[in-house]
Amino acid sequence: MNNFEFKNPTKIIFGEGQIAKLAENIPHGSKVLMAYGGGSIKKNGIYDQVIEATKSFEITEFGGIEPNPHFETLMKAVEIIREKDIDFILAVGGGSVIDGCKFLSAAVHYEGDEWELVEQMKARKQEKVVPFGTVLTLPATGSEMNSGAVVTKAATQQKRTFGGPQYFPQFSILDPAVVASLPKRQIANGIVDAFTHTMEQYLTYDHGAYLQDRIAESILHTLIEIAPKVMENPADKHLAGEFMWSATMALNGILRLGVPTDWATHMIAHELTALHGIDHARTLAIIAPNLYRKLKEDKIEKLVQYGRRIWGITEGSKEEIADKAIEKTVSFFHSLEIDTKLSEYAQNYEHTADEVFNRFKERNWMGLGERQKVGPQLAKEIVEMSY
Amino acid sequence: MNNFEFKNPTKIIFGEGQIAKLAENIPHGSKVLMAYGGGSIKKNGIYDQVIEATKSFEITEFGGIEPNPHFETLMKAVEIIREKDIDFILAVGGGSVIDGCKFLSAAVHYEGDEWELVEQMKARKQEKVVPFGTVLTLPATGSEMNSGAVVTKAATQQKRTFGGPQYFPQFSILDPAVVASLPKRQIANGIVDAFTHTMEQYLTYDHGAYLQDRIAESILHTLIEIAPKVMENPADKHLAGEFMWSATMALNGILRLGVPTDWATHMIAHELTALHGIDHARTLAIIAPNLYRKLKEDKIEKLVQYGRRIWGITEGSKEEIADKAIEKTVSFFHSLEIDTKLSEYAQNYEHTADEVFNRFKERNWMGLGERQKVGPQLAKEIVEMSY
Structure with a gap:
């Protein structure tokens, strides 16, 4: 084996009914952005479970994150987080939503053109990030337990990867029941x-x-x-x-x-x-x-x-x-x-x-x-x- | 699969020559207790590597932790840590030394008879612990990347397990070269x-x-x-x-x-x-x-x-x-x-x-x-x- 370093601090909460554990895993008193995709979570009951489990928090919703999440879409969420002083992000979705939230985590406190975080690898050096957790709705990318992400600039069709140890989710809830729908x-x-x-x-x-x-x-x-x-x-x-x-x-x-x-x-x-x-x-x-x-x-x-x-x-x-x-x-x-x-x-x-x-x-x-x-x-x- | 929760925050630093990375992994300015066993590390060169790598820290040595570490021996180290206001423990050894250091981590700030930590499972509830890292010298127990430990009260021949999420090592250095000796x-x-x-x-x-x-x-x-x-x-x-x-x-x-x-x-x-x-x-x-x-x-x-x-x-x-x-x-x-x-x-x-x-x-x-x-x-x- 070659030399390596490894540290993965994400807490995994696995099993049916575990979405109910959200409240005990989000820091008490947080102002939360709940980010999701095209709205399938409103049909399969996950949205309702998340809302129920987080009712003790002040929640702002941001839906519409597309597959291969767009820089342009994500920047709208960055503005909302800045305006409302939101201090925790909850990604409810698959790899695209989670990757998108990793970008949000990096971008909120970045001073400069936020595309530099991706294009010039500035994300790795960004010290002040917004913590986030995830509720996984689609097993695929592994983004729920890693610190990498892919975002796309729609204007130029550039699809880019970025990451860094500060982009591990604080927790990820893996409820296999989501696969049914x-x-x-x-x-x-x-x-x-x-x-x-x-x-x-x-x-x-x-x-x-x-x-x-x-x-x-x-x-x-x-x-x-x-x-x-x-x-x-x-x-x-x-x-x-x-x-x-x-x-x-x-x-x-x-x-x-x-x-x-x-x-x-x-x-x-x-x-x-x-x-x-x-x-x-x-x-x-x-x-x-x-x-x-x-x-x-x-x-x-x-x-x-x-x-x-x-x-x-x-x-x-x-x-x-x-x-x-x-x-x-x-x-x-x-x-x-x-x-x-x-x-x-x-x-x-x-x-x-x-x-x-x-x-x-x-x-x-x-x-x-x-x-x-x-x-x-x-x-x-x-x-x-x-x- | 049954429901589960999993979080393992230990940083693994694997490979030959990695002991040199000690200084960048121990918090700057720490007063360090270096704990080890019967002294084999003085023969195989590991002791010298550790001393060289930590020369920028104030180090107090505590040798002589025996296999199946004894509560009685460990309590001597607890006293030294308290006396000298030591705030980081470095375990250099196999599972016994590492398990012993988990006990030290728990016992230093415990107010009461320290055997209660083990016998009455009080370790799990102990909030104030001393952080520690390890240099593994003997692959066997896995203690370098888990939060459990076994200690023995020699007086009564009681061998007991304890643990809790606060007892993960901050880091563990795994240098395969130690196996040679x-x-x-x-x-x-x-x-x-x-x-x-x-x-x-x-x-x-x-x-x-x-x-x-x-x-x-x-x-x-x-x-x-x-x-x-x-x-x-x-x-x-x-x-x-x-x-x-x-x-x-x-x-x-x-x-x-x-x-x-x-x-x-x-x-x-x-x-x-x-x-x-x-x-x-x-x-x-x-x-x-x-x-x-x-x-x-x-x-x-x-x-x-x-x-x-x-x-x-x-x-x-x-x-x-x-x-x-x-x-x-x-x-x-x-x-x-x-x-x-x-x-x-x-x-x-x-x-x-x-x-x-x-x-x-x-x-x-x-x-x-x-x-x-x-x-x-x-x-x-x-x-x-x-x-």
Whole structure:
């Protein structure tokens, strides 16, 4: 294992009915901004539970945070927090709402153009932040137990990541009952998101991290095992809980400890969302298999381990096992009714590879991935393979 | 999964040479008590590294904390901390030194007979504690990343556990290089300790916790895989790191989330240490297999899963698989040169079962274990099987 530092102070409150514990976890006397998305929480009862549990606090609501949250939308919330002297943020939603609230946390006390927090990485150095907690409504991104976030500037279609140890939620409430009311599309997205997060930290090169590899494999096995069942029966709270906890564990910092990580799939895929508005998880399903194909030689040892341990492939040469493992991955995505070609999502896609090339070049991304090899040209070729 | 809450704020600093980071992790200007054990750190260079790294602080040393740390010894350190107004404790040692420092943390500001902290569970309610960090010198107990501890009152041979969320270390430095200088006996003890910690949270009944089971199995697999190699070559820092991280992960709170736990092996085994002074890990190796045999019917589903997944046993009835799995466990302990019978450690052992019966009865321990079935009589029978 490589050297590492790890500290994750988020308190997880897991289980059915746990939303009632909000009041004891928000600091007494706080003025609270309750942030949420498109309003599905008003249909599935979560909104009512949150309002009931926080009635002893002064609450200001801010709804309408969109998927891939926009800087422009979030700045409206920043103004409200400043005007009303709000001192605690409660994110009620999935990764987009939570990521958005991490931006709010950073931006409220920032003196300057708030986009600098993201574009110039100023968020990491921002000392005065607004504390926040979350009620997770969609298992997928892991944002509920990590300190990273992604926001998009709609005006320029720039999708950017930021983070820092000050952006861990104070607490996150994980109630598996929320899965019951999710559209199948979002459940499938959540499974693919968690699966790909795991792969980004696992499918690199052989580095002899016995335990870290096996923990990653635990999450992959669990997701594969529960995926068809939870799609079929999202109201099964046991399965929903396994799904929820797997998604959290996939990106709470444990998998990355002491191991090389890739993340090139994510960086390419973010551009597909920015350019075509495709769901984040689906862009991962489009890019990941082709990135594995393109970098098969570099990743061969781990592809073989993945094929053997996860998919039980025992026959064939290393290359054949690797190929089969990639095909199994694609079939897994298809089994969740997730298409894996860009042309199945976008009509005018022919210039996408060139645009990704230009965007990588503009930002001087010459060496992403565990071997620092994925630059504009490789990204372009991977996108072309994904048409 | 059952409902749970989880928060673990300990910062882990892992890797070779990380002791040098002490100064940036101890609060500036602290008056520090440096606590350690029998002095092995003066031979293996750790003492010198710690002294070098903390030279900007006012340090008071307190050596001589024994294995299964004694209340009586620790109270001497409490007096020194009070006299010198020390405000930070640095534990340099294994689980005994770290557990001892958790007691110091609790006792310094306690007003009353300090044994009440342990015997009457007052530690959990103690608000004013002294912050502490650790430099781990012996992978085994997981105390470096949890908030529990065990101390012994020598006068009465009472070995007691206590804990509370205020007893997480502020930080723990895990340098795998420390394993190189450990006696084989201590490496073997550490492996068995971590293995049994995992089993206490895994080998219960089938509760459908896919992910939690698989993470526990990850640790068991890793320990089995590295055990002979790390015994053979403790200077291999890669193997030592896997061992160290496995021991930490085995008892940092993650395995217990949402699952039933047993811990009856530990509670019986503690009495063997109290009565006969046998190494903690060795008492676990004596008791665990017989507890599994005695409770085979209750644990059959998990014994079979354990046998199949960990030991690859595919043939036979459920009962045969369970029996073989227990035998494999015993063989694993023997492969580490750890005896598994009480008579191999103690001469006058014939009254042990009766004494354990009485001790369980005195403390009204009528229902330990995942089914709350292990009381004085079962404990007695398990100890008798262990002669």
